Amino acid sequence: MANTNLANAKTAKNDEFYTQFPDIQKEINAYLDYDPNVFRGKTVLLPCDDPEWSNFTKFFAQYFELLGLKKLISTSFAPESKKFKEGYMPTLFETESPLFDQDKTRTHGKIFVLDHDSNNSGRIDIEDLQWHYLEGDGDFRSKEICQLRDEADIIVTNPPFSLFREFVAWIMEASKQFIIIGNMNAITYKEIFPLIKDNKVWLGNGFNNGNAYFRIVEEREYADGVYDAETGLVKFRNCCWLTNIDHGRRHQPLKLMTMADIFKHSKHKEIRERKEFLKYENYNAIEIPYTDSIPSDYNEIMGVPTSFLDKYCPEQFEILGMCENLDLYSLKTKIYTSQECKDAYLKKFGKPGTYDLNASGVIIVNGQLEKVYQRLLIRKKQ
Numbered sequence: 001m002a003n004t005n006l007a008n009a010k011t012a013k014n015d016e017f018y019t020q021f022p023d024i025q026k027e028i029n030a031y032l033d034y035d036p037n038v039f040r041g042k043t044v045l046l047p048c049d050d051p052e053w054s055n056f057t058k059f060f061a062q063y064f065e066l067l068g069l070k071k072l073i074s075t076s077f078a079p080e081s082k083k084f085k086e087g088y089m090p091t092l093f094e095t096e097s098p099l100f101d102q103d104k105t106r107t108h109g110k111i112f113v114l115d116h117d118s119n120n121s122g123r124i125d126i127e128d129l130q131w132h133y134l135e136g137d138g139d140f141r142s143k144e145i146c147q148l149r150d151e152a153d154i155i156v157t158n159p160p161f162s163l164f165r166e167f168v169a170w171i172m173e174a175s176k177q178f179i180i181i182g183n184m185n186a187i188t189y190k191e192i193f194p195l196i197k198d199n200k201v202w203l204g205n206g207f208n209n210g211n212a213y214f215r216i217v218e219e220r221e222y223a224d225g226v227y228d229a230e231t232g233l234v235k236f237r238n239c240c241w242l243t244n245i246d247h248g249r250r251h252q253p254l255k256l257m258t259m260a261d262i263f264k265h266s267k268h269k270e271i272r273e274r275k276e277f278l279k280y281e282n283y284n285a286i287e288i289p290y291t292d293s294i295p296s297d298y299n300e301i302m303g304v305p306t307s308f309l310d311k312y313c314p315e316q317f318e319i320l321g322m323c324e325n326l327d328l329y330s331l332k333t334k335i336y337t338s339q340e341c342k343d344a345y346l347k348k349f350g351k352p353g354t355y356d357l358n359a360s361g362v363i364i365v366n367g368q369l370e371k372v373y374q375r376l377l378i379r380k381k382q
């Protein structure tokens with residue numbers, strides 16, 4: 001019970017991270033560099049967005065004219081409906097508005113719309129945002145927000161992590177373009193991976209050096225991220241942008257060395273010493289432990305770390321599947337029996353247990369079966 005409470009509290013906190021303005025700017029610039037008209041004449045929806053806090057709203061409102069937007073809609077989730085409710089205080093912007101309603105402000109979501117020069121300043125910008133309370137709490141799954149989704153061309157946000165699978169399904173069922181923030185683990189979800197494999201979804205341009213910093217509503221402990229008291233930001237190494245909008249970086253092929261050169265010059269000692277890539281026992285593929293060690297002269301299937309996706313160029317490689325239990329793409333050449341899993345555990349750890357060999361690629365090291373980390377199965381395009 002205590003564990004469940006702890007897990008629930010962690011999940012609730014993981015939903016409340018606020019994205020930094022420069023990160024949004026850097027990401028959106030990558031799409032604009034590739035196609036300067038990507039947002040022109042489009043309706044952009046920013047759901048799950050708390051506009052009082054949100055840099056997404058600030059960014060798109062500030063650059064409304066530059067991007068050539070037709071309409072910007074941003075919606076927030078009611079404080080009372082959030083899993084993490086502590087610390088909510090209505091903002092000045094709310095309390096000073098004639099629309100302010102003490103009760104509704106807790107139980108209803110809000111909608112912010114920008115589509116014309118409401119203050120006659122001669123330009124459309126953040127000062128022209130108009131808001132009112134939603135009928136409901138702003139849950140992205142509600143009919144009200146689904147209607148806004150259907151009206152939109154492009155959906156941009158950092159959705160609640162606990163509902164990430166549902167959020168992606170919600171976008172895909174309406175066939176919308178999107179740019180969202182997720183966790184690298186999410187790319188292996190069985191709901192998400194097939195989209196990546198089939199080039200329907202890909203990684204965005206990405207955070208600076210892979211480091212994503214988020215603002216949090218209050219200082220707390222983070223299991224996966226590192227909190228810096230000075231900046232008030234939490235740093236994550238495993239966040240990514242996911243999208244189905246094209247950008248230039250995904251068309252830059254990865255620079256590769258020949259296998260012979262890798263064995264001579266690799267920065268990884270074990271690769272220089274072993275001088276071969278091991279074959280999996282349960283896949284017709286070789287194990288490549290680092291993305292920087294993918295050889296240029298191997299044309300069969302290779303197992304590579306999931307971080308490869310950040311370098312994935314669809315003109316250079318095809319993704320065939322991944323090493324996983326379900327064998328979604330019939331790539332396994334061997335299924336281990338439960339006795340084999342027990343024997344492997346005993347041999348490796350010297351005590352009874354089950355080594356779940358079917359969950360990953362398996363190599364043989366010093367006569368012993370070894371599971372490798374999560375691997376994608378890829379092949380060079382000819």
Ligand SMILES: C[S@@+](CC[C@H](N)C(=O)[O-])C[C@H]1O[C@@H](n2cnc3c(N)ncnc32)[C@H](O)[C@@H]1O
Nearest residue numbers: 015017018019048049077082139140158159160
């Ligand atoms: C990770 S935060 C990101 C906020 C903002 N988009 C940003 O990046 O600055 C996700 C937000 O979604 C809200 N949320 C949680 N569940 C939701 C739901 N079912 N529908 C809509 N929003 C939800 C959370 O309360 C939180 O404010």
